[in-house]
Amino acid sequence: MSPSASGALSGIRIIDLTQALSGPFCTSLFADHGADVIKIEPPRGDMIRRTGPFAEDDEHKDFGNVFQNANRNKRSLVLDLKVPEGRQAFLDLVRTADAVVENFSMGVMDRLGLGYESLAEINPRLVYTSIRGFGDHRGGRSPYAHWPAFDIVAQAMGGLMSITGPEADIRVRVGSGIGDSVPGLFAAFGTMTALFEAQRSGRGQYVDTAMVDSVLAVSEVAVNVYDATGRSPQPIGNQLQGFAPFDTVRAKDGEVALGAPHRPQWTQLCQIMGRPELIEDPRFDTDNKRWTHRGEVYAIVKEWAARYTVAELKGLLGGKVPLGPILDAKAIFADPHFAARQMLPTVENPRTGGTTQITGPVSKLSRTPATIRRRAPLLGEHSEQVLREAGYGPEKIRALQTAGATTIPDPTDHVLQGVTP
Structure with missing residues (x-):
């Protein structure tokens, strides 16, 4: 276990074979809560390392903000699983692990002789989690099982794009990687559920x-x-289907999101608008009627909102009717809510010598809070440390290096450490 680990999951060891976003996002949740997450990367590193955005003064372009955000609190070990020595080192780590998480295409780990059934033979308590575009045959064989997938494919085929956009003929993806982060959340929940059950059953x-x-x-x-x-x-x-008013409305100097679809909120809104007669108006006196007559509802609400500035609407409705200004990134970084909730912690950027702000842990545990203890690792930064913990002495580690199964960065070379040629 990492000596600096703390939190509710301290003592849990996760072997993280994931790349890109869905898997790393999943395992970062464990790392934030104190689990020892060992990120095993091929010699070339996680592909997302070389994906921007990058700081303007970053000349190396191999430690992007997406990677930094999704891999904080982890340790990086380089292992080439296609090399026999690398596979053996992986198996040695599995013996001490609580869970393995991977997001390769279906069949990759089986072809390497490292599928769930093989690993369970050497560690019956092991929880094995996979994230794939269309799942694994063990959970139900999809006709698309071998199709590759990205976030946009998941949003398209999972139904989200069919209901997202300004109108029926224009379908758009949600702006963030929901097709990656949501699977990461479900995978983390499923893994935690299986780990909890394994404590009882030993399996x-x-x-x-x-x-x-x-x-x-x-x-x-x-x-x-x-x-x-x-x-x-x-x-x-x-x-939102079935809810009205529930929309953005334009103020004098911007837009706000407003929701008052249920009777208590509608009643409060009508009183603030100075239109109490609308509360019992037969067109609007039930939630469903307000949706049916939503054109009239929005005409009334939008005409009223247009008289005020965003600040004035916040003063009138804030704390009474669900309302929020539309915050862009600049506004979020300046907003006191996110500061108070520690949602934008700062970590080191080893490529520039500066700092980077990332998203913080969402679930706030009162007694064992999640923490950001370290930045994301450089490629292979902890290879030697993790292998020594697994019982590998200097000669055995050198043998792994000679076989091309691992890389050990030069600890004195702080600039080039972890750079992939």
């Missing part, structure tokens, strides 16, 4: 998470509307 199990399934699970509008009506819902901008 691990396979946790199969599909990106497309995960997106479908949070596309409840598509499922609920189709099941109830037989019709596929269409994009309706910022509104």
Whole structure:
């Protein structure tokens, strides 16, 4: 276990074979809460290391902000699993692990002789989690099982793009990588569930998470509307099927998001607007009627909101009716809420000598809080440390290096350490 680890998951060891975003996001949740997450990378490193954005003064372009955010609190060990010596070192680590998480294409680990069944023979308590575009055959064989997938594919086939956009003929993806981060969340939950059960039974199990399934699970509008009506819902901008008012409205100097779809909120809004007669108006006196007559509802609300500035609307509605200004990144970095919640902690950027702000832990535990203890690792930064903990002496480590199974960065070369040629 890392000597600096703390938190609710201190003592848990996760072997992280993931790359890109979905898997690293999953395992970062464990690392934030104190688990010892050993990120095993091939000699070339995680592909997302070389994906921007980068700081303007970063000349190396191999330690991007996406990688930094998704891999904080982890240790990096280089192992080439295609080399026999690398596979053996991996198996030695598995013996002491609580979980393995990977997001390779289906069958990759099996072809290496490192699939779940093989690993479970040497560690029956092992929880093995995979994240794939369409899942693994162990959880239900999809006809698309061998299709590669990215976030945009998961959003498209999971139903989210069908209900996102300004109008029916324009479908758009959600601006962030929901097709990666949501599967990461479900995979983390499934892994934690299996780890909890393993404490009772002494037996691990396979946790199969599909990106497309995960997106479908949070596309409840598509499922609920189709099941109830037989019709596929269409994009309706910022509104939400069945809820009104629930939209963005324009003020004198900007826009705000406003939601008052239920009677208590609608009543409060009508009183603040100076229109108490609308509360019992037969067009608007139930939640469903307000949705049915939403055109009239929005005409009233938007005409009223347009009289005020964003600041004035915050003063009138803040704390009474759900309302929020639309914050861009600059506003978020300056907003006191995110500072108070420690949602933008600062870590070192070893490539520039400066610092980087990343997103902080969301779940705030009162007694064993999650913490950001270290920046994301340079490639192979902890190879020697982790191998020594596994019982490898200097000669055995040198043998791994000679076989091309691992790399040990020069500890005195702080600039070039971890750079992939």
